[in-house]
Amino acid sequence: MKPAETVSEARSEKSTSGLVMRDVNLQIGDGEDIVNALSDVSLVVKPGEFVAIVGPSGAGKSSLLAVAGGLTTPTSGTVLVAGRDMTVAGNRERTALRREAIGFVFQSGNLIPALTAEDQLRLPVKFGGKKGRDPLELLAEVGLAEKAKRRPHQLSGGERQRVGIARALMTGPSLLLVDEPTAALDRQRSREIVELLARETREHGVATIMVTHDHDVLGHCDTVHEMVDGRLSRID
Numbered sequence: 001m002k003p004a005e006t007v008s009e010a011r012s013e014k015s016t017s018g019l020v021m022r023d024v025n026l027q028i029g030d031g032e033d034i035v036n037a038l039s040d041v042s043l044v045v046k047p048g049e050f051v052a053i054v055g056p057s058g059a060g061k062s063s064l065l066a067v068a069g070g071l072t073t074p075t076s077g078t079v080l081v082a083g084r085d086m087t088v089a090g091n092r093e094r095t096a097l098r099r100e101a102i103g104f105v106f107q108s109g110n111l112i113p114a115l116t117a118e119d120q121l122r123l124p125v126k127f128g129g130k131k132g133r134d135p136l137e138l139l140a141e142v143g144l145a146e147k148a149k150r151r152p153h154q155l156s157g158g159e160r161q162r163v164g165i166a167r168a169l170m171t172g173p174s175l176l177l178v179d180e181p182t183a184a185l186d187r188q189r190s191r192e193i194v195e196l197l198a199r200e201t202r203e204h205g206v207a208t209i210m211v212t213h214d215h216d217v218l219g220h221c222d223t224v225h226e227m228v229d230g231r232l233s234r235i236d
């Protein structure tokens with residue numbers, strides 16, 4: 001049983017269309033090998049808010065993204081995305097919610113080698129079954145108007161990352177989960193990519209969480225949280 005206060009808090013936050021995580025625990029493994037990947041993690045990210053998560057390797061940052069994105073079910077706790085509870089949704093509903101309401105951006109763009117930039121953007125809409133934004137307009141928004149017909153090998157690392165960001169925004173997600181977006185980029189490109197994420201977050205009212213090791217880019221974020229041994233605390 002959850003304490004009554006937590007339940008009513010979670011209910012009153014149902015109208016928040018970003019992310020609400022309350023008292024989330026994730027245990028991985030069994031017996032003596034059990035790892036507390038997440039311990040009592042609570043985090044609210046409102047629409048238009050840009051949150052960074054830093055912390056040492058193995059601290060639980062990827063686990064947090066996996067739970068927030070409905071890829072992993074936590075051992076206990078509540079995870080609301082766009083007001084819907086990911087932890088009680090069945091597999092099918094969770095997949096639908098993920099496609100409609102959540103965008104993922106990965107380290108190196110994770111693009112499909114054979115597809116042009118424009119076609120990379122059409123994919124999530126094809127699978128999501130939801131009317132998406134106009135790919136060419138979105139490519140222009142991320143500074144790639146001239147490169148819509150290029151395939152990933154004809155783009156720079158920063159440009160590939162921009163395509164990855166545009167693709168994640170195609171369905172107009174409530175929540176954007178970004179894992180180490182600047183890992184493969186130099187300083188200048190890193191700054192530009194994070195500036196782009198900050199702008200998209202604010203202009204489109206997306207709740208964005210970015211995991212990063214790059215302390216240079218934290219100035220663009222609204223709040224910074226640190227993950228240590230599965231525990232999350234706000235540091236800025």
Ligand SMILES: Nc1ncnc2c1ncn2[C@@H]1O[C@H](COP(=O)(O)OP(=O)(O)OP(=O)(O)O)[C@@H](O)[C@H]1O
Pocket residue numbers: 028029035036037055056057058059060061062063064
């Ligand atoms: N499938 C798994 N089986 C067992 N333990 C796991 C598994 N996945 C993750 N872990 C453990 O859970 C903890 C959190 O891992 P997680 O990948 O979330 O950390 P992280 O902060 O993202 O690390 P990094 O910065 O290196 O990517 C670690 O102790 C890790 O070893």
